[in-house]
Amino acid sequence: MSTEGKRLVIIGGVAAGMKAAAKARRESPFMKITVVTDEQYISYASCGTPYFIGNIVKDSKKLIVREPPYFKNMHNIDVLIKHQATAIDTESKQVKVRDLAKGQDLIFNYDKLIIATGAQPIVPPLMGISLVNIFTLRTISDALKIKSFVDSGKVKNAVIVGGGLIGLEMVENLVLRGIRVIVVELLDQILPPLDKDMALLVQNRLKEKGVEVITSDGVKSFEGNGTVRKVITGKRQLPADMVVLSIGIKPNTKLAQEAGIEIGTTRAIKVNERMETNISDVYAIGDCAESIHLVTGKPAWIALGSTAAKMGRVAAINVTGGNDTFKGVLGTLIVKVFDLNVGKVGLSEREAIKEGFKTESAIVPAGDMAHYYPGTKDIIIKLIADVTTKRLLGAEIVGEGVVDKRIDIIATALTFGATVDQISKLDLAYAPPYSMVMDAIIIAANVLNNKLSGKTLGILPQTVAEKHNKGDDFVLLDVRTEAEYKSGHIKGCRNIPLDKLASRTNELDNTKEIITYCRGGLRAAQAYRILKNAGFRNVKYMDGSILAWTSELEV
């Protein structure tokens, strides 16, 4: 297809839109390319805005990658800021655009149209929602407003509504600015994409950092005199000089919907692998577009800048006569929460069960480097597998050590449908400053493999805690040293150090269920084997043990 003289119109000028524009120009020197956006800024890094507010990124200009004159001069791309697309006529192939500055309506004819209208924060219609200093954070303009208010020095107390990724990034950056922060989350855990056991590790760390975390409580209204002063929840009243609403986002699909473009089951715009909508010559990309989850094969809507950029490239290649496909996403996420790195890829155990998988999982703490190399830090890995196929379904990792590397290894493995066994055999880079001789992720895969093959019987800390709370009758056996035991143990446990266990099995009641635990699970698994070999039938070991235990310890 010759694209000479053809007109490409792109609605939206942030990640997906500008990536598509630049790539389309590289593919086609002569196509006429026009980008319209209702915003003032284009091509900016919205993911960096929390760090701008936290003064980690000092200059907002650093977040704005390019401005319109650059695109005109360098790439002959027309970028019209403050121009809002108000209607698409897919019959006559026209976009109606309002010049917000002049108040004029313009008509743009297109041969190819790319919709990259993004998403917007959900703002619930609560009483007091219009009070001053209740913010959402999505655009550069949002960030400038929040930053300038924080800079004023008037903020003592902030309430973050919603404990998701943006919420937690805001928590850290506001604490860095000396503000007392409370997080309110409606669900019974923060970080909803994670399983509760892993999310609790993060929640506990937040508390250690002086952040109050309220779960299972929803915001009912806001109070104040012009400016917000109080957040009223179902159970509490919280002081607040500012509020950041981060309860979620929704795709901007109104324009598409009104033009008769099909919306998917996720409520984002439905597209095929080529990023084509149901209407000929109309494409959708970025946060407004649906995708496929590569683990489930089902539609998924996971708005991320990294996905937007990839979709933008694919659409650009296709609108300029090429052929490229985007197969889908894995829900990969990573977030820094103070000194913790928190990542997830694929399905959580809860999500996997909901999808109908019969799951097995393991929680495995391990070092991120050789144990003797200075600076080694722990990470706690949860792997979730499908019992039937032994295929890995997902991973969640939390720790001060290097998490993102292991998440990306699993992201790559999940893309190719790897089994747990295949992951345990990966030839990963090994040298003491980078990894243990068996990388943490390989150790975790081995532990899960043992459980999958029935060689060991592990039990998750969360399940033990529930049994405990229910008052189940079982022996909880702490096999650490006496000194470790005394420094803090789980209430109601017995302590028999591992090296004494073989000679003291007679002290244990073979008629009862025995659950072993240690610091990270290794000695617990050894104790499990000693007891099994000694003829105990009803034995389990606690995955991850104390390192993954999220309830109180007794001293």
Add this chain to the structure above:
Amino acid sequence: MSTEGKRLVIIGGVAAGMKAAAKARRESPFMKITVVTDEQYISYASCGTPYFIGNIVKDSKKLIVREPPYFKNMHNIDVLIKHQATAIDTESKQVKVRDLAKGQDLIFNYDKLIIATGAQPIVPPLMGISLVNIFTLRTISDALKIKSFVDSGKVKNAVIVGGGLIGLEMVENLVLRGIRVIVVELLDQILPPLDKDMALLVQNRLKEKGVEVITSDGVKSFEGNGTVRKVITGKRQLPADMVVLSIGIKPNTKLAQEAGIEIGTTRAIKVNERMETNISDVYAIGDCAESIHLVTGKPAWIALGSTAAKMGRVAAINVTGGNDTFKGVLGTLIVKVFDLNVGKVGLSEREAIKEGFKTESAIVPAGDMAHYYPGTKDIIIKLIADVTTKRLLGAEIVGEGVVDKRIDIIATALTFGATVDQISKLDLAYAPPYSMVMDAIIIAANVLNNKLSGKTLGILPQTVAEKHNKGDDFVLLDVRTEAEYKSGHIKGCRNIPLDKLASRTNELDNTKEIITYCRGGLRAAQAYRILKNAGFRNVKYMDGSILAWTSELEV
């Protein structure tokens, strides 16, 4: 198979041997397990020894993971140190062992035998090789000797013979101890597994750190009066208070060979996926055993602790009646060289060409985090692909930024035979503290994809340097700003800044070959497109540009 009462004998007590012993015990509580080793120390981390010598790991005990009493008490495994296996009778299933302390010969009957005899440094029979203070580094004992000599404070000058991984780790750690270090390498580059263009980046950094690097020169003899004083090479005489020989290692196969066990084409012991040798009930694992290269499908011998541990597990499962397989390796390596991280996985371009692949490659510098996030550092990625199948064959990465993560992503991708296109679509973890919105490895894959599909025509810096040296007639076009140009450029180039190029194409001779370059390749690629669109036919852009340029610059 019941393993009760069966006898497992393991020859070798370092990584592979002890891993196999421990795993075999977990698989089989009642098998009789005996490990014999001629060394004094077992279960130690030989990869950590350079860092012990450099005082980064302070205590040698940290490198010794376990000692024999631990294995006896905890796992009922008999570990006989200073016991050398001298013969294997595979008919009568016996191993003859010499107790080195008592001078006695013992006979051990086995039902299953695992050979884990490791490898040893190659020591060439050069004149003066027996002089005091000429070391090799392989065992803990070696490390203790070197450390104690360095601690004596008598070492001013050290010569490292061989610029491979161990050699370079020793360079860094001896420099850290205040020693002047010279590296002598027979080949025309250090780090032989890497392509020369990437190895030169490391070589230049070594020079910046005050290390003299001599290539294409071989050691002929050593001189001294009892202790070494001089290293005599083909072209030079080098002062030396100590020498570390690190020209390579060879597998310890004599014992196996004499027992009629088949040796592979790589001269290591031939094994199948189950780690079985050609002789029934005899297994070989670790540095003495051959493997399969997962990219070529051919036998490969790449001795690494991480591989040894995996092989040990597989053999342990199989000797205890289970069934596990080890499919092969990717030659994955990572090494820290001062502030550079240097990694490789799969085939280098040189290796790929030698294997008969028609290759395309790209050298792409990119940031390891979001450009605006503090602490972002560059890494330089070389990707090598098969032109026919578009499958990735290998990657080499050098830089101060995070290299190991991208190596591990590619290791995982190569395991599943990924194409370059599949790598460019991976859903990798993105947040500003961890990655650019398109991860560096995705950007590199996109650049290579463009080259593979003929959309762009890149040329490697090394090739440009060769054309330069040959006196080829071509235009070398620096498209950076005038200030950048003045701070250092390639001799004989012309400077037309990118933003002026479109209006100044008339200054260029369309009959000549034009090669564009900039700092990292991005603007060079843009200039390439401007010139192509302006009708220039013979244009290329220099991959990686100045960041990957390893020759001198002119100011």
